Amino acid sequence: MNDDFLLGGPTARWLFHEVAKTLPIHDFHNHLDPTVFRENGGFPHLTALWLDQDHYKWRAMRQAGLSEQLITGEASPEEKFAAWAHTLSLAPGNPLFIWSHLELRALGIQEVLTPTTATRIFRMASERLASKEYSARKIVELFHVRTLGTTDDPSSELEAHKALAREDLSFSVRPTFRPDKLLTLQAPLFRRYLHDFSEAIGITIDNAEALWDALEVRMDYFYHLGCRSADHALPDTAFLEPSARSESLLNRLLKNEELTPTEALEVRSYLLVGLAQRYAERGWVMQLHWGALRNVNSRGLRHQGTDAGYDVMSGPLDISSLSRFLNTLENKDQLPKTILYNLNPSDATPLAVLAGAFSHSVPGKVQLGAAWWFNDHQRGNQQQIGILAEQGLLGTSVGMLTDSRSLLSLARHEYFRRIFCSQLGSWVEEGDFPSDESLLVPLVKGVCYENAARFFSFEESQS
Template identity: 45%
Template sequence: MPTPFMDPDFLLDTACARRLYHDVAAGLPVIDYHSHLQQGEIAARKRFRNLAELWLAGDHYKWRLMRSAGVSEDFITGDQPDEAKFRAFCRVLPLAAGNPIHHWCHLELRQLFDITLTINEANAGAIWEAANARLATMDTWSFLEQARVEIACTTDDPADDLTQHTEIAASGLKTRVLPAFRPDKAMRINREGFADYLDELGRAAGLRIGSYADLLGALKARVAFFHERGARISDHAIDGALPVGSPSAGDSEALFAKRLSGRLLTDAEQALYQRGLMEALGRKYADAGWTMCLHIGAQRNNNRRRLATLGPDTGYDSIADFTSSAGLADLLDALDADDQLPKTMLFCLNPAMNEVLSTLIGAFQDGSVAGKLQFGPAWWFNDHKDGNLAQLQTLANHGVLGSFVGMVTDSRSFASYPRHDYFRRLLCRQLGHWVEAGEYPDDIDALARIVRGVCYDNAKRYFGF
C-alpha cells in the first residue's frame, strides 16, 4: 500500500529519521536569520483579510507556478476577486507534483490551521471558509509565536530609521525581531535614482555624500546605528562576477565621480566599484563581529515587458551561470590577509556551483569560530527536497555538517515557517539514510547533537544572538 499523503512521518523513511525528528528536531525553537518579512506589518500586528492575501499577495513563487499552469495574470496580480484567485490556485496546484510549493502549502494548512484537506478545486470552498475563520483570530504575532520563532531577522536598507524595530522591541512580542543590513542600493551604482538614494542615505547618516569617502563614512555610521539596535548580519546580492584585484582609493573615487556626473559605468567598472565597496564593508563587519551573507548567482528581471508592467520581484528571475570563484576567493583573501575577514556565509543559487563554494569556504576556516565560513542553506530555486539534500550532502562531503547554522525562510510570508519543519525532516532523513547504510554509527547522542546544532544551537552561537 502507498504511504499516506503527508502523514506525521512525511519524508521520514527510516526508523532513525523518525526518532531524530519526533524526539529532537520537531520541538526546537526557530531562528530565522534571513527573511523578507515587513517590520511594519509586525509592529502593526497586521491581520489578513483572507487566505488569498496571506498566500498569494506578493508571493512570486506561487505566481510563477500559476503562470506556468496557464492561469491568466488577472487571477494572479490582476483585479479578480480574492476568492477567485484562491480558487484558481487550488485548481492548478494538483498539477505541480514534485514542486515544493505543493508540500509547503499542505504543511501550512496542517500546522497553522489544523486543516488536513487536500488542496484541489473540489476542496477549495471548504478550505477557504475554514482557514478564513481561523485567520479572523490571528495576526502577524500569532504566526511568529505559533511557529516558536525565537528570532526573526528582517532585511533593511541602511537608510531605514528602524523606528518600527524600536516599537517591536518595546512591545510584548515573544519573538525578537532584529534588523539586517542590506546595502544593495549603494552597491548598484548604475541604478536609476542612485543620486537620489545618496541624498536619502546622507540624511540618515547626518552628512552630505559628495564623494566615495563620504559614502563609506555614511555606510559605516549606519552599521553602527544598526548594531545598537541588535543587527548582527549584513546581506549582499552578488549578481555578477567580482574582479580579481582591489581598486585603489583613487580608482573608487573616480568611478563614483563618473556616476555622479550622470554617466553610467561599464560592466567592468561597475564590478570594480562593487569589489572595492565589498572589501571596505567587509572590514567594518569584521570589526563589529557581524556575519557577512553573500547571495550569489541570481539573474534578475529577465523579462523587460513584465518588469515595466509589474516591477521587480514578481517572478521573472532565474539562475545565472557566471563564474565567480576567482574574484570571490580574491575578496576573501584580501580581507583574510589583514585578519579582517568576517564570519561569512555563501548562499549558492546555481547548484552547479555547490562544490565550488563548499570547497572555497574550507580555504578560509581558521579555528576561531566553528564554521567561520558557511556554505549557506538551499536558497530560492534550490529550496526543494532534492536541493536541500544536495546542499547537506555537499557540505558533508567537503566540510563539517555539524557546524552548519541551518535553514531560513527567505520569505515575505508569515505563513512560511513550516519550511523550517520541511528542512528538519530532510536533515533527519539524510542522517537516517547514513545510519541505515552503515555509513554512520547508530549513536543517538551523537546524532541528536548534530540535529540540535544544525536546527538551533549553532545559529544562536554563530550570530551571537
C-alpha cells in the same frame, strides 16, 4: 501527508519527532515586513496571507496557464484561492504542494487542498484568521520562532524594529543591513540613491570619506537595534583588487562622472572590501547571494514590477574572482563570518570547497548556505546537505532560512528538518555513521537551531 512524510526510516522518524520537531527557529534571513508585527492585525482571508506577495506561487500559477487577473489582478480573493488550488492539482513533486499543506496545518487544517475542497478550506481558514489567535505575532509564536531577520536598506529608520524592541515579545525582529543599492554604480542611479540616502539620514555625502562616515553611523544604528548580519544579492563574483586610485574613482562617481566598466568594477570591489571590513569589526555575519538573473521578462516587469516571478538562474560563478575577494580580507585579518549562497546547483561544490580554504577560529567561519530559491526542494536540499557533509563539516552548518515574503513560509523549517533528519537517519541505517544518541542529538540541535544562535551571536545580544 501523514506524520512521517519525508522520513525514510526509524532513525529519521526518531530524530525528527523526538529532537528536531519542537526546536525553536532562528529565521535569520527573510523579506517580511516588520510593520506587520508592530501593528499585529489579523488577515482578512487566506489569499491575503498566502498569495498577495508570494512570487513562488505566482510563477507556478502562470505556468498553469492562468490569467494574470487570477494571480495579481482584480479577481476576488476566493477566485484567486480557487486558482491556486487548481495549480496545486498539477504540482506533484513541486515543493509548493508540500509547503502549502504544511502551512494549512499551522492553521489547524489537515484536509488536502483540491479544486473540490477549495471553497470549504478558504472559508474555514478565513474564519480562523479573523480570530486574534491568528494575528501576525500569534502565527510567529505557533512556529516557535525566536528570531526573524528582516532585510533593510541602510537608509531605513527602522521604526517598526524600534517599536518592537520596546515590547516584551517571545521573539525578536532584527534588521539586516542590505546595501545593494549602494553597489549599483551607474552614475545617475548611484547619485539618485546617494541623494535619497543622504536626505534620509541627514548627512551630506560629497566625497568618499563622508560616505564611509555615513555608513559607519548607519551600521552602529542598526547594531543598536539588534542587527548582527549584512546581506548582499550580487549579480556576479567579479572582483578587482582595490588600488591607490579606488578612492579617487569613487569621488569621481560622487561628482556624477561616468566610469568605465573596469573602473566601476574597481569601485564596487573597493566598497565591498570596505563594507566587509566594517562587518568584521562589529562581529557581523556577511551573507552573499549570487546567481540570479533579474527581470528577464520585460513585459512582465512593466506590468507587475520587480520580485514578481521573472527572475531566473544565471550561469556558473567565477570562483577565482571570489577567492581573491576573500583573500584580500583574510590577508588583512578582516574576513567576517561569511555564508555563501549559490543559485546555480553547479556552484555548490566549488563554493563548499572554497569555504574550507578560509575557515578557522570559528566553527564554519566561511560556509556554504542552505539550498536557496530554485534549489529549495527535496532533491536540492538533499544535494546541498550532501555537499556540505562531503566537503566540509555538516555539524557546523547554520541550517535553514526562508528568504521569504510570506509569513506562513516559516513552515519551510519543518520541511528542511524532515529532509535533514531523513538524510542523517539513512547514513546511520546504512552504517555510515554511528547510531549513537550522544552524537546524533547534538548534530540535529546544532544544525536546526543552536549553530545559528552562536554564529549570529543572537543569544549574546539578547542577554
